[in-house]
Amino acid sequence: xxxxxxxxxxxxxxxxxxxxxxxxxxxxxxxxxxxxxxxxxxxxxxxxxxxxxxxxxxxxxxxxxxxxxxxxxxxxxxxxxxxxxxx
Numbered sequence: 075x076x077x078x079x080x081x082x083x084x085x086x087x088x089x090x091x092x093x094x095x096x097x098x099x100x101x102x103x104x105x106x107x108x109x110x111x112x113x114x115x116x117x118x119x120x121x122x123x124x125x126x127x128x129x130x131x132x133x134x135x136x137x138x139x140x141x142x143x144x145x146x147x148x149x150x151x152x153x154x155x156x157x158x159x160x161x
Contacts, residue, residue, distance in 0.1 A: 077101075077147060084151045084158075097150070101143040108136030 078098045085095075111133025115126040 077144070081147060081151050084154050088154070097143040097147040101140045101147065104136045104140035104143070108133045108140055112137060 078095070081095055081098055111129050113133075115128075115130025115133060
């Protein structure tokens with residue numbers, strides 16, 4: 075929520091939509107389920123059940139995509155804030 079608020083405040087009054095808004099939404103959408111799938115798949119793997127390994131890899135892919143979205147959001151907001159502050 076904080077990342078979304080900072081993004082909205084940074085882009086307030088600027089033309090167009092904040093590209094960081096979509097990235098923030100995707101990050102929130104993928105982060106928790108991705109970590110849950112990695113955790114569940116990892117625990118199931120210790121019980122010698124190989125069928126959960128794809129779930130762990132899928133969760134890892136979702137978590138990595140979520141991290142990329144978060145980094146994109148922070149980079150976008152930082153760029154605009156630096157322009158506004160003249161830094």
